[in-house]
Amino acid sequence: MITLLAKYAAKLTATGLCAPGDVLLAALDDELGWSQVVESSDPRRGLMEEIFAGMSISALLLARPAGVYQAVMAELARQALADGSRSITPGDCETRTFLHDLPVVDSLHAVVIIQALRQRKGCVILHEGEAFVAAFGSVSPEQAYVTFSSMCFASFVAYFADHLRTLRAGAMTDQRRAAFARSTALLQDDRSDRPDLLPGPFEDEDAAREAMIQAGRSTVEYGLVDSYFGNISYRLGDTILISQTGSSLDELGACIDPCRMDGSSCAGLTASSEYSAHKAVYEAELAQNGARAILHGHPRFSVILSLDCPRLDCPKLGECHRACDTARAVVDATCGMAVPIVPGEVGTGPFGLCNTLPQALTGTSGEKRGAIVYGHGLFTLGAVDFRDAFASLMDVEHFCRAEYFRRVGELGPR
């Protein structure tokens, strides 16, 4: 258990979400274990022990987000306390599906935090102007890690999307503009180097698995997905190799399920919740361009741009994530790239992205083939391996980032 605690604490620092030492994870089975040595004088220790005593949980995280995440979360928390909502409600798909909303409290006191955690998986704490996060798990510290990481992602997306929306509505204030400038200054540059991914086509399972593991790891290393969301697949004859549900893209190892396309085995019961969409894409591709690889990440600015829509009076407002019927796309006129944006929820429900994404994705052509699901993430295609799929993921994200700031600049003076 201690190994797990140390592992997830290290992951958070490695991805830049927290500075080393600013994240503390603890797990309780029969006795309490910690991710690192904590002095009994460390105030976090007593606080976390009190929270454990007041709840029926097995793991708890207390962390102080770093860099731009600190800036945006603190800003959103301030707004939530000021407007009395005491919660942040980001519009991204992950939050809608798994977290619902992020409660905000204004003190680092156990009673207050417990009250919030009794209702939701995690909460934001604004303490002396700084944002902290508490999150718990009932089964494993991994849950707390995922919740924290999702909260950082959701806050980031919510903040930058909000800014653009406010600009469009003509409601920008100087105060907000200044905060935006501070946050933006903390943004790190995108990596421009490319990973050296294995060339395909892969004709046996071992080779395909190796390529998937490598591409998955790179997707996380290049910051193109938060925590472990995202998925990846490769078609090998009439079998689809796909990452398992809840698997970490950077630790795929044994977490790849072979699913026969004829459905003759249910061994894919643990396959990614987007298996249906992947399968539909391959089926359509078999008759068309024959793409064999799909990569799905949650690059932040692709998600943010998908939320930005100039139609402020659209009758579907509020239902965009599942009912948008306007043809939308991210278009890079300089290179002729057009990435469609479609609605769709996770999985297979009546509004599931399995009903929208396959058509959008297989309708693309050219070198960069990808589609964005509203508020969710980017899916890209690879012809025979992950080199082009990965390049598309990166390039689309880089373009979206530049495009975001172009739009901010364009709307700025208003």
Added chain:
Amino acid sequence: MIGQDFFGWTGKVLRVDLGTGAQDVLRLPEAVYRDYLGGKGLGGYLLRDFATLSPDDPALPLILAVGPLNATIAPTSGRCHLTTRSPLTGAVADSSAGGRLGTELARAGWDAVVIVGRAERPTGLEIDNDTVRLVDASALQGCDTHEVFARLRLRRPKGSIAATGPAADTGCLFASLIVDTHHAAGRCGLGRVAGLKNLKYLAVHGTGRRKVADLPTLKVAREDILRLTAASPALMGQHGFSCFGTGSIFDLMDSRRMMPTDNFARTRFPGAENLNAHAYKQRYQPRRHGCQGCHVLCKKIAADGRSLPEFETMSHFTALIGNTDLELVMQAGDLCGRLGLDTISAGSTLACYREISGEELSGARVLELLTGMGTGTGPGAELANGSAKYAAAQGRPELSMSVKGLELPAYDPRGAYGMALAYATSTRGGCHLRAYPISHEILRKPVATDRFSFSGKARIVKIAEDANACVDSLIACKFLFFAASLEEYARAFSAVTGVAATAHDLLLVGERVDYQERLMNARNGFAARHDDLPPRFFAEEGTSGPNLPIPPVPREDFLACRAAYYRIRGLTPDGLPTRETAERLGLPWPASLGGA
């Protein structure tokens, strides 16, 4: 007392004495509803004063209870919970029954029905809203459940019917109650308790509506839950329950090498790949069916009208007894339904018989032995008391693959250590559903845990037992919790009842409900020595594969984990309840447990 202005509950419990014909309406204090919710919790509350009565004592109640969510738009709230003391194990007996029983009972305006006494002749209990009648059912004596349903449906086309089959009448200790033809309150011999009361069937029809405090908020909670289930591969994915039924787990059990084979002597069954859910789908062209109020619809019904087997039945009637014939599984499942036999106990008892006798079982022989179990005559009759009593009588008690006398379902504990602990600590004996560790050990929800490790499992199992006890009290279907959690259901609960409650508050109710059962079991003599697995699992290896060793469960680790569980649960090192924990949970301390 709950009055007119209450939401979610009606505040009315029906008590019927089959011996005297007396009917009473019990009105329980409001606090009982707050503390026990309904369903399993309310059932335990209504049972606890009678928990030590022998199952053949007419005063032992058989309780059907619904919860505040029944008959509302909360997803999967159509189920009903049945509670009594088990004639098979002597422990608490309960079972969640699907179909429409829960919905009808709630619509009829009852929170629970308590059935006591013994009728002189076979009797039906018919509930139509406020009208309650005892009906002579002598003509149905000896009929199989399908005949019972066919005849009753002529007269009662609407509503829900729960019926016993010949097994309940002839003394089978694992007799089930069959609900609306395709569903069962299967485990622990609940059907036998009905049989001992001469209760042949129960028919309920209600036309009322549950009063909901805040419908818009309930709709939001419903949306949140539906969205989560849509994101769940196990429930709504192409390989999941909705498409293939619970049998979709079959292939995973095969590939994880944890399919109980040859009475749990092995963990992999050659030929399993031809016996999977897909094979049934190809051969029997099933349609989707489910419990009232459910969108998953995990039941599958063949084109010829027979139920497709649930996962446990698929597995136990093939791997466990050495059968490779799909059609035999269909026939055996159908026969168990008609006779009113719990398929898990029946299959496992057959496997025990097979191992002890050394007899290979042909298809005809399987059906013959099942018929004996369910009719009390001919070959197989000696198996009607379950595998534990049969194996003991043969001088081989260690070959009954049961815990507390309840036969184990189709997840080999050598392949999932949380499951191993959960089998041992389950208050009703060998049951996978109390803590359902398969969710994280196999299906990776809410996140994956290491299935070959006991690390962290003591607390995980304890919390999951509490959560599921609450789910059975609310009522919702435990399958939904592969995707949703009490976080979302707490909102549904508050919206229905108007009672503010967090997930944590509900978890506390679950803890109380679980501990209430442990108090009852302790009074019936259960202690740590009963919280254990058959010795086979600690001594014999499973069927290991390349890079996948399946060693015996490490005994010391198991015992250490169980000891940790006892501490976390607030039990003594001997697994017994303590006065202190009982007090903390607001449970009365039974005099018979003495000072402890």
